[in-house]
Amino acid sequence: MKEYNLGIIGAGASGFAAAIQANRLHSGMKIALFEHLPRAGKKILATGNGRCNLTNLNALSHDYRNKEFAFAALNKYSPEKVIEFFSSLGLMTFSDTEGRVYPRSNAAASVLDALRFGVDIQKTDLITETEISRIEKQSECFVINQEYKCRKIILAGGGKSSPSQGSDGSVLKLAKALGHKLTPAVPALVPLNSEPDKVKPLKGLRASGVELTLEGEYSEYKSSGEILFTDTGVSGIAAMELASSAERELRNAFDPVLHIDFLPEIDNLSGILEDIINAKEGQPLENLLTGILPKQIGLEILKRAEIFEGNAIIFSDKFSDNMIELLASVIHDFALRITGTRGFANAQVTSGGVNINEINPLTMQSKLIPGLYFSGEIIDVDGGCGGFNLHWAFASGLLAGELND
Ligand SMILES: Cc1cc2nc3c(=O)[nH]c(=O)nc-3n(C[C@H](O)[C@H](O)[C@H](O)COP(=O)(O)OP(=O)(O)OC[C@H]3O[C@@H](n4cnc5c(N)ncnc54)[C@H](O)[C@@H]3O)c2cc1C
Known part of the structure; x- marks a missing residue:
């Protein structure tokens, strides 16, 4: 069985942010970033009509669902901090009159490249074409697919929207199997x-x-x-x-x-x-x-x-x-x-997901199972069009990647 300090389920926006953060803050940590599609970050390429509206300068005043819960992450990783994070990965950005922030290249591929190359490949294994279908909690670790042992895990598998880009609700089922309550998921921004x-x-x-x-x-x-x-x-x-x-x-x-x-x-x-x-x-x-x-x-x-x-x-x-x-x-x-x-197949976002009452908003750690964290759209938080959902994915990913108790 392969052993890691951290396993992140889902190599999308929030999974990448969490992996880079954990790389940076925890020296010597060995990380596995699991993705069931052949390529990581497929959805990022489709965002913002191929331009990736990665955050919004007005995110803190935006009316997110479950804003009170989300605020600690949004505030700690404000739009300026997310822009700084991308700048630290070599990505230049600009904002328009509505506060929407895009890569200066106007190409979503630049955002994905920044994230992919930002992951420290010495410390992180990006394991693609691997569907995570089973997670067991043991006393000191989590066993994933009976193949990988991880001391901590972050569930970053998104919701149910746009399943052709990978988020098919399977990680929501894993959260439920681990004992977390789910708020019924509905398609949003559709x-x-x-x-x-x-x-x-x-x-x-x-x-x-x-x-x-x-x-x-x-x-x-x-x-x-x-x-x-x-x-x-x-x-x-x-x-x-x-x-x-x-x-x-x-x-x-x-x-x-x-x-x-x-x-x-x-x-x-x-x-x-x-x-x-x-x-x-x-x-x-x-x-x-x-x-x-x-x-x-x-x-x-x-x-x-x-x-x-x-x-x-x-x-x-x-x-x-x-x-x-x-x-x-x-x-x-x-x-x-x-x-x-037009349903989940055409929805940009999922509204609903892992119930916020069972997650510590200051750390994104489960209140039920120590060592289990959540980030991104899998959590029952969503916002409107304009970069607010990717902002949540990055902010919550950066917070979860701190791995605080
Ligand atoms: C067409 C489109 C355009 C959008 N445009 C914008 C925009 O411009 N700005 C904005 O703010 N938001 C936009 N969004 C919304 C935004 O993309 C999402 O809110 C964001 O990507 C959520 O990030 P996430 O990391 O939580 O989940 P995801 O990005 O969905 O990533 C989850 C990852 O987990 C993987 N995965 C899922 N299940 C498993 C499993 N069992 N095993 C292994 N891997 C698994 C998936 O393949 C995926 O790669 C758009 C969405 C769509 C569909």
Whole structure:
């Protein structure tokens, strides 16, 4: 049986950060970094559309799920510290106006290379194509796959999202087998599905600056920004950020409703519509809203307000106050029933995972089993789009890699 001081299950973002940290802080420590895919860090290459949005300067004020638990790691390994960590690996970064941080090369491969070459190969064995399917706790060590003995282990195998890139939920099962409670996992940051006949006419259209409210059974969830209609529903960051809430409602047997406000910044929309109707007197009705919304979205709104009729012409005296009010209310509240999401296969993140109550937030060590640590997406912490999830993976990986009791 091969023996190591530390075994890390999962060579993704958080597993690499943990391995480098443990290398640096614990001289003489022999580490095994296990990965079941033929190549380590496959998911990193797909992040940020191939550019890898590796952190966000606003991560400390971001509204993470289970933020109170996550705060110690986020604060100790702040965005500046994560940038410093990458700088120590020779990676140059830059940030955009939203605080999103990317490698200066704009290539995710640079981030993966920095991590791969940052692992001290004298002290660390990167063991790929090795599925970890069994971990037994013995008095002084953990026995992995009946083949490797490790004094300490870090479970860094991610959640269930994007299984083609390796995170298939198998390490969640290992955590459960070791006695940890799991909070049910749902896909997050994934497009929403709606009734096809309602969204198909809008397929391919984008709307920016919209405000979304997802109406659940007892709660409302908000987001804002850009959406993109697809043939099955609604995508775009603002919609994707509501996906985990939608999934949780659906799993509680409630179909949530997505309310889209296309012009949230306008208070006096009826008055503005009245001016537009007067200005467009005699023009085709289908052009009524082209000055404020993409034409096809405007047409669907006119249909919902029961104003659109074939080749009709705009006659201002045909618009009653009620019709204008109704039109304004549909623009402010275009409702779609949400029937599902595009699932784990298409999700960027998993929401849910190892229950935070059983992990020490100051060390990432299990409160149940000394020597067992967690890092990254396997833990029930997730954030929105913008570098927040990789930030959590790196911050929690760096903290777990300290291996403090
Ligand atoms: C398409 C896409 C784009 C994204 N873009 C961004 C972005 O730009 N910015 C951002 O912040 N976040 C982004 N994310 C989310 C981010 O990638 C994840 O939150 C992050 O990678 C989680 O890191 P992790 O180390 O916890 O898990 P993972 O990166 O999932 O790594 C887990 C590793 O463990 C391995 N593994 C799993 N089970 C086993 C097992 N039983 N035995 C051995 N090995 C195992 C996996 O193969 C994998 O390599 C994106 C996600 C996707 C899918």
